Amino acid sequence: MRLDKPDTQGRFAQFGGQFAPETLMPALEELETEFTKAWADPGFHDELNSLLRDFVGRPTPVYRAARLSAQYGIELYLKREDLAHTGAHKINNTIGQALLTKRMGKPRVIAETGAGQHGVATATACALLGQECVVYMGEKDIERQALNVHRMRMLGTEVRPVTSGAGTLKDAVSAAMRDWVASVDGTHYIIGSVVGPHPFPWMVRELQKVIGEELETQMDGSAPERPQPDVIVACVGGGSNAMGIFYPYAGSDVDLVGVEAAGYGLESGQHGASLVAGSPGVIHGSMTYLLQDDQGQILEAHSISAGLDYPGVGPEHAYFKDTGLVRYASVTDEEALEAVYLLASTEGIIPALESAHGLAWIIKEAPSLQGKVVVLNLSGRGDKDVELIVEQS
Amino acid sequence: MSEPLTELFSRCREEGRAALLPYMTAGLPTPEESLTLFAAMAEAGADGFEVGIPYADPLMDGPVIQAAGERALSAGSGVEVSLDVLREVVGSTGKPTVVMTYVNPVLRMGIEAFADRVAAAGGSGIIIADLPVDEAEVFAAAFRKRDIGLVLFVAPTTTDVRLERVLAAKPPFVYGIADLGVTGARTAASTHIAALVERVRRHSDVPVVAGVGISTPEQAHAAACVADGVIVGTALVREVMGATDAASAAEALRLAVGGFAAAMQRD
Numbered sequence: 001m002r003l004d005k006p007d008t009q010g011r012f013a014q015f016g017g018q019f020a021p022e023t024l025m026p027a028l029e030e031l032e033t034e035f036t037k038a039w040a041d042p043g044f045h046d047e048l049n050s051l052l053r054d055f056v057g058r059p060t061p062v063y064r065a066a067r068l069s070a071q072y073g074i075e076l077y078l079k080r081e082d083l084a085h086t087g088a089h090k091i092n093n094t095i096g097q098a099l100l101t102k103r104m105g106k107p108r109v110i111a112e113t114g115a116g117q118h119g120v121a122t123a124t125a126c127a128l129l130g131q132e133c134v135v136y137m138g139e140k141d142i143e144r145q146a147l148n149v150h151r152m153r154m155l156g157t158e159v160r161p162v163t164s165g166a167g168t169l170k171d172a173v174s175a176a177m178r179d180w181v182a183s184v185d186g187t188h189y190i191i192g193s194v195v196g197p198h199p200f201p202w203m204v205r206e207l208q209k210v211i212g213e214e215l216e217t218q219m220d221g222s223a224p225e226r227p228q229p230d231v232i233v234a235c236v237g238g239g240s241n242a243m244g245i246f247y248p249y250a251g252s253d254v255d256l257v258g259v260e261a262a263g264y265g266l267e268s269g270q271h272g273a274s275l276v277a278g279s280p281g282v283i284h285g286s287m288t289y290l291l292q293d294d295q296g297q298i299l300e301a302h303s304i305s306a307g308l309d310y311p312g313v314g315p316e317h318a319y320f321k322d323t324g325l326v327r328y329a330s331v332t333d334e335e336a337l338e339a340v341y342l343l344a345s346t347e348g349i350i351p352a353l354e355s356a357h358g359l360a361w362i363i364k365e366a367p368s369l370q371g372k373v374v375v376l377n378l379s380g381r382g383d384k385d386v387e388l389i390v391e392q393s
Numbered sequence: 394m395s396e397p398l399t400e401l402f403s404r405c406r407e408e409g410r411a412a413l414l415p416y417m418t419a420g421l422p423t424p425e426e427s428l429t430l431f432a433a434m435a436e437a438g439a440d441g442f443e444v445g446i447p448y449a450d451p452l453m454d455g456p457v458i459q460a461a462g463e464r465a466l467s468a469g470s471g472v473e474v475s476l477d478v479l480r481e482v483v484g485s486t487g488k489p490t491v492v493m494t495y496v497n498p499v500l501r502m503g504i505e506a507f508a509d510r511v512a513a514a515g516g517s518g519i520i521i522a523d524l525p526v527d528e529a530e531v532f533a534a535a536f537r538k539r540d541i542g543l544v545l546f547v548a549p550t551t552t553d554v555r556l557e558r559v560l561a562a563k564p565p566f567v568y569g570i571a572d573l574g575v576t577g578a579r580t581a582a583s584t585h586i587a588a589l590v591e592r593v594r595r596h597s598d599v600p601v602v603a604g605v606g607i608s609t610p611e612q613a614h615a616a617a618c619v620a621d622g623v624i625v626g627t628a629l630v631r632e633v634m635g636a637t638d639a640a641s642a643a644e645a646l647r648l649a650v651g652g653f654a655a656a657m658q659r660d
């Protein structure tokens with residue numbers, strides 16, 4: 001059964017919770033109280049919705065990918081989050097949290113970023129609302145997502161390189177949390193996915209579920225060109241775009257499929273498939289599935305896609321997995337790369353490497369999807385990846 | 394057993410001083426040589442120890458202890474080595490020793506099994522950096538059964554309601570976080586610790602041990618004047634990270650710990 005809210009301990013069954021240093025606990029309590037208040041306040045929704053409409057460009061369209069549909073014998077629709085301002089779904093969350101930051105009277109914002117999309121979306125929201133912004137980004141990601149680093153800096157944000165670990169998303173989250181332990185009095189941490197200690201996974205889900213709610217009205221079965229979906233597919237890094245589109249459908253008879261990064265292949269051990277190949281434990285303040293060794297050390301993930309290169313996943317996905325509300329699969333770097341070219345050359349859309357994982361799964365599974373109405377959450381556009389993709393190919 | 398901690402703090406109260414509890418990452422510079430560092434600190438006046446299990450993602454630790462953890466892990470340390478070091482330290486120094494870890498290694502082994510292992514190694518207590526009182530009960534219960542105390546934190550940000558919950562859980566001592574931020578050196582002395590101790594004292598007589606950011610004998614002395622104990626980590630780990638071999642690390646620690654030990658006597 002889908003849960004409206006985690007329990008009073010911030011749990012989705014055994015997942016979630018608050019495994020955070022005591023220094024942060026009062027801030028987490030305050031955040032829960034303030035978000036609960038704001039979310040019940042029509043004034044907050046008015047302000048948020050008008051920005052989502054006029055600044056972000058919501059609702060994002062649903063586009064029927066006619067040529068791919070014909071080629072693979074499925075009815076393929078794309079939920080165009082790539083057309084949201086800044087080029088990904090991440091902005092749905094950052095506008096909401098930046099407005100909340102203003103309500104809490106905190107002048108400074110920090111964030112982590114992997115692909116740079118969350119960093120750009122946070123930098124954008126902070127520029128819009130006049131907030132100071134610092135984004136932590138792993139060294140390796142700074143290199144492979146250079147375009148987004150330039151964008152953040154243009155938006156007035158300080159990008160701080162993180163050199164610990166593998167210099168990827170996990171390390172950036174840890175660095176942001178360490179900053180927050182020191183700065184908590186005047187700083188809000190805008191986390192970029194449905195991860196972290198309660199109330200973050202719940203709050204980010206509430207801010208992202210607009211994707212699925214729009215889809216419900218856009219594909220309500222009221223006309224032949226707007227059939228109800230049989231299958232909804234989304235890539236899963238931390239899991240925010242997937243949670244955003246799945247949540248309104250969880251528990252219905254729509255088949256929900258989350259696609260994780262298999263990297264060099266699951267058997268290589270170098271991947272980001274925490275749900276498919278990980279085990280339960282605690283990462284970044286939350287009980288969830290993660291990649292770990294037999295002594296409980298968190299392992300480095302690997303994915304060609306910086307946004308999926310993370311050894312954990314949001315706790316509500318762990319709950320969805322165990323209850324069977326969503327099924328999870330994975331595709332390799334190579335399959336994702338092929339899918340980028342396929343969508344670009346067949347439909348004229350260059351997707352983010354993250355989103356391409358979802359498409360790659362659909363292509364692989366096409367024989368079992370014949371005639372079905374399949375919606376892919378196209379979580380972001382691929383400009384940021386062009387350089388990397390050209391080098392790889 | 395948590396009794397040795399209780400005895401230590403009451404003895405220190407009688408002597409008008411604070412207890413010095415150095416933190417050291419287990420398995421540095423190598424698993425085989427780790428014990429020599431603890432032995433050197435014991436000789437130089439440490440009253441007990443925090444044996445740190447190296448962890449790949451230490452959210453409460455600054456760059457020095459992060460790097461120490463990474464080095465220890467690549468030298469072959471980990472949970473198993475740390476528990477061995479704990480047993481050796483308790484066995485050879487006889488001083489009350491607590492384990493310092495993050496929550497995931499405990500969960501991975503299983504809370505009951507982990508508590509068994511700490512008990513078998515002679516640990517007096519356990520500190521779990523990312524375990525607030527809200528999530529603590531199942532852990533505390535397992536350790537309590539084996540007479541091992543689960544230490545809980547009080548931070549400068551802790552509200553009165555939270556403070557009461559921490560005290561109600563009856564930790565063997567309260568870890569008073571002397572400064573906002575992660576572990577690491579600070580140039581200024583903590584302005585928080587006196588107020589923190591006073592807030593705890595209004596409700597309870599439980600020992601308060603100050604830690605985080607205490608990196609000079611002067612800072613340690615200021616903390617010792619108000620708290621029951623002082624934890625020094627980064628300043629000592631840095632000595633080890635800067636040393637060329639185990640012998641010179643032990644020598645550097647002997648000097649440094651001697652300075653901190655002399656700062657424990659109250660004015």
Ligand SMILES: Cc1ncc(COP(=O)(O)O)c(C=O)c1O
Binds near residue numbers: 088118192355379
């Ligand atoms: C376009 C895009 N899709 C997906 C993700 C993965 O995050 P999540 O799983 O939270 O949606 C990212 C993260 O950077 C992204 O930029």
